[in-house]
Amino acid sequence: MLVESLTRLLKDHVDQKLLVAAKQQGWAPELWRKLDEAEFPRVSLPEEAGGAGGTLSDLAAVLRVAGRFAAPVPLAETAMLAGWMLAASGLPVPRGPLAAGPAHGETVTARREGSHWILSGTLTRVPWAQTASRLVLLAHTTTEAIVANVDPRHCRIARGRNLAGEPRDAVRLEDVPAEQAAIAGPGVTQETFRLRGALARSLLMAGALERALELSVEYAQQRVQFGRKIGQFQAIQHEIARLGGEVAAAVAAALSAAGAMERGGDVTLAVASAKIRTAEAARDGALIAHQVHGAIGVTDEHALHHSTLRLWAWREEYGNEAAWSTALGQAIQEGGAEPFWPAVTAH
Amino acid sequence: MFFEGVDFSALELPPAAQALREEVRTFLRSELATGAFTPHLGHTEFDAAFTLKVAERGWIGMTWPKRYGGAERSYLERFVVTEELLAAAAPCAAHWFGDRQTGPSLLRYGSEELKQRFLPAIARGECYFALGMSEPGSGSDLASVRTRAERVAGGWRVTGQKVWTSWAHRAHAFFVLCRTAPDTGNRHEGLSQLIVDLAAPGVTVRPIRFMNGHHHFNEVFLDNVFVSDEMVVGEISQGWKQVTSELALERSGPERYMTTFPLLVELIRRMGAAPDARARELVGKLSARLWSLRRMSLAIALTLDPGRGAQQGAARAGPDLATEAALVKDMGTFFERDIIEAARLLAAVEPTPDATDTFERYLAETIVCSPVATIRGGTTEVLRTLIARRLLGALK
Numbered sequence: 001m002l003v004e005s006l007t008r009l010l011k012d013h014v015d016q017k018l019l020v021a022a023k024q025q026g027w028a029p030e031l032w033r034k035l036d037e038a039e040f041p042r043v044s045l046p047e048e049a050g051g052a053g054g055t056l057s058d059l060a061a062v063l064r065v066a067g068r069f070a071a072p073v074p075l076a077e078t079a080m081l082a083g084w085m086l087a088a089s090g091l092p093v094p095r096g097p098l099a100a101g102p103a104h105g106e107t108v109t110a111r112r113e114g115s116h117w118i119l120s121g122t123l124t125r126v127p128w129a130q131t132a133s134r135l136v137l138l139a140h141t142t143t144e145a146i147v148a149n150v151d152p153r154h155c156r157i158a159r160g161r162n163l164a165g166e167p168r169d170a171v172r173l174e175d176v177p178a179e180q181a182a183i184a185g186p187g188v189t190q191e192t193f194r195l196r197g198a199l200a201r202s203l204l205m206a207g208a209l210e211r212a213l214e215l216s217v218e219y220a221q222q223r224v225q226f227g228r229k230i231g232q233f234q235a236i237q238h239e240i241a242r243l244g245g246e247v248a249a250a251v252a253a254a255l256s257a258a259g260a261m262e263r264g265g266d267v268t269l270a271v272a273s274a275k276i277r278t279a280e281a282a283r284d285g286a287l288i289a290h291q292v293h294g295a296i297g298v299t300d301e302h303a304l305h306h307s308t309l310r311l312w313a314w315r316e317e318y319g320n321e322a323a324w325s326t327a328l329g330q331a332i333q334e335g336g337a338e339p340f341w342p343a344v345t346a347h
Numbered sequence: 348m349f350f351e352g353v354d355f356s357a358l359e360l361p362p363a364a365q366a367l368r369e370e371v372r373t374f375l376r377s378e379l380a381t382g383a384f385t386p387h388l389g390h391t392e393f394d395a396a397f398t399l400k401v402a403e404r405g406w407i408g409m410t411w412p413k414r415y416g417g418a419e420r421s422y423l424e425r426f427v428v429t430e431e432l433l434a435a436a437a438p439c440a441a442h443w444f445g446d447r448q449t450g451p452s453l454l455r456y457g458s459e460e461l462k463q464r465f466l467p468a469i470a471r472g473e474c475y476f477a478l479g480m481s482e483p484g485s486g487s488d489l490a491s492v493r494t495r496a497e498r499v500a501g502g503w504r505v506t507g508q509k510v511w512t513s514w515a516h517r518a519h520a521f522f523v524l525c526r527t528a529p530d531t532g533n534r535h536e537g538l539s540q541l542i543v544d545l546a547a548p549g550v551t552v553r554p555i556r557f558m559n560g561h562h563h564f565n566e567v568f569l570d571n572v573f574v575s576d577e578m579v580v581g582e583i584s585q586g587w588k589q590v591t592s593e594l595a596l597e598r599s600g601p602e603r604y605m606t607t608f609p610l611l612v613e614l615i616r617r618m619g620a621a622p623d624a625r626a627r628e629l630v631g632k633l634s635a636r637l638w639s640l641r642r643m644s645l646a647i648a649l650t651l652d653p654g655r656g657a658q659q660g661a662a663r664a665g666p667d668l669a670t671e672a673a674l675v676k677d678m679g680t681f682f683e684r685d686i687i688e689a690a691r692l693l694a695a696v697e698p699t700p701d702a703t704d705t706f707e708r709y710l711a712e713t714i715v716c717s718p719v720a721t722i723r724g725g726t727t728e729v730l731r732t733l734i735a736r737r738l739l740g741a742l743k
Contacts, residue, residue, distance in 0.1 A: 055356065057355070231739045237739065238731040241735045248643065249639050251349050252350060252639060252642045252643040255356075277635050277638075277639040280636075324631065325631030325632045328631035330631075332615060332630055332631065332634055341434050345368065347359050
């Protein structure tokens with residue numbers, strides 16, 4: 001139901017014109033309004049916090065479809081990261097597009113001034129900060145972690161973008177007062193933030209890969225060379241089959257990791273595997289899709305690049321496959337040979 | 348586009364299956380401790396005594412109806428047993444074919460008489476089957492088989508030659524795909540499946556040795572071998588459909604991506620608690636691929652599992668995951684190879700077949716067998732053509 005209605009909405013509204021405009025403007029505010037009316041940015045957030053209810057797997061399904069249509073809106077940041085931090089810490093989730101931070105390796109400090117929390121920090125690449133109505137941050141005092149909500153107009157924002165033109169902005173907070181703040185709720189840690197960010201990108205990549213395959217199949221069914229449709233050549237068929245494998249593996253890995261996170265417990269193996277596998281699929285998948293398309297696929301008038309540019313950007317965000325593999329490999333080696341198989345088969 | 352209708356949030360093994368896993372592990376630990384078998388990679392070894400013990404525990408034909416010697420357990424439970432046996436590199440060649448292919452085919456197509464005659468014996472671990480598919484002129488192009496059966500009173504006379512017949516020298520009988528009617532132009536018609544007794548007059552089994560001297564392959568000559576009507580599986584002339592119908596489950600099981608897994612475990616042991624950066628990254632990557640393949644394989648098993656093993660013979664409803672199943676085999680076989688590659692590059696040892704060190708022996712065993720997985724059970728090229736056809740549709 002959720003997937004069908006979102007697919008219909010995006011099919012009706014996301015076209016080449018919208019994507020080209022979003023590339024210039026950074027996002028698609030009209031599309032956001034429509035998604036917002038239908039409550040999609042609040043899927044998986046509890047109703048008492050202003051959310052739309054639903055499970056994490058529901059949100060996973062939403063992000064997969066959003067990735068498939070390259071929807072230029074901060075659905076992942078709003079629901080998976082910012083909304084989650086707020087709701088888990090007992091704070092209401094404000095309407096509007098949200099951004100979240102800080103990324104791995106960066107910190108925001110918090111201090112109390114009377115009844116207010118004051119935040120400071122320098123963040124280098126915050127997704128969608130320039131388009132966000134609120135910035136939700138996990139900040140630290142010397143003793144505790146708090147979740148705070150700030151107005152981006154109080155921050156210094158230097159606009160940046162990723163390969164696909166999505167906003168990735170430098171944000172500087174100099175004694176910015178929090179609008180709302182609370183002690184970080186159970187499970188709201190930098191580690192979980194990174195895991196959820198990686199999961200969100202895995203799901204978006206799975207969807208983007210599906211689109212790259214759809215476009216490649218369509219093209220191979222129509223394009224004629226040497227008097228035949230190129231899909232009739234075995235060389236092209238085998239490339240399409242290989243692309244299919246990458247796409248199927250990405251979909252299975254990303255959705256399985258979402259299922260694991262929904263069930264709880266230690267999700268490191270699941271999420272690391274999903275980010276590694278989808279990033280690998282992005283590497284081979286994007287290039288196979290371009291190879292099948294030939295020269296037309298690399299032009300800005302063809303739709304393929306909306307998917308492939310995002311794949312090349314998203315695979316790096318919240319840790320690329322090398323970073324996650326190294327961390328996962330380290331954990332496995334420290335655990336030793338015998339516990340490895342039991343860990344793989346725990347679910 | 349992929350995995351439509353599959354609920355990945357529910358993709359978790361039930362407690363009963365995980366309890367069974369512990370039983371299997373306990374059994375395998377004690378077998379290893381008593382030296383009942385030595386794990387080998389590359390070729391699955393044939394060990395009649397081990398097969399009897401597996402059968403005693405009810406782990407052969409475990410999804411089959413009780414009246415045929417089965418245990419009416421679920422596909423998922425079978426999945427668990429299979430992956431544990433593979434993880435331990437246990438010697439399963441005596442029952443693998445009967446459990447995975449012959450049994451399900453008999454359940455689906457066999458007469459009541461054939462079911463009664465063979466299924467309980469397979470499940471008891473006493474009757475071994477081989478598969479007579481390939482011929483000298485028919486490898487990937489299976490529909491071109493030329494072994495013929497001529498109608499005679501009370502049955503058929505079969506003449507021809509089968510090749511790559513694993514363990515035919517130890518099996519009691521084999522499924523023979525043969526031509527029971529002249530080729531009328533449609534190559535998929537006129538093919539039938541017969542069960543041939545490997546001890547029958549006119550049957551000659553000759554070894555074909557693997558490049559390391561191992562003997563599991565054979566060529567089987569059939570010279571006017573009499574096969575009674577009761578030994579026809581399913582319907583005459585429906586052989587092609589019968590052979591190709593059960594491929595989804597067969598293509599996507601753990602045996603398609605786990606045959607070199609014990610080498611990965613030994614690699615982890617060898618790299619130790621302070622591995623270098625390259626080892627960490629490679630081990631992490633391989634683990635991610637294993638985890639992903641297993642989720643795909645489990646998704647297919649769970650979807651095909653009606654939850655009632657007793658109905659295995661019945662037609663199954665639900666999503667069509669044949670493409671996903673073929674993809675598991677394609678990617679799984681390359682994953683198996685990449686374990687070997689990582690192991691040799693990280694450990695930098697010269698592979699030695701007689702090594703006393705388990706890692707080194709596994710490395711030697713897997714390298715020699717590394718070409719096989721992408722050839723047997725549908726070559727990479729045939730699989731990819733099939734996958735592409737499903738994705739692209741019929742292009743005219």
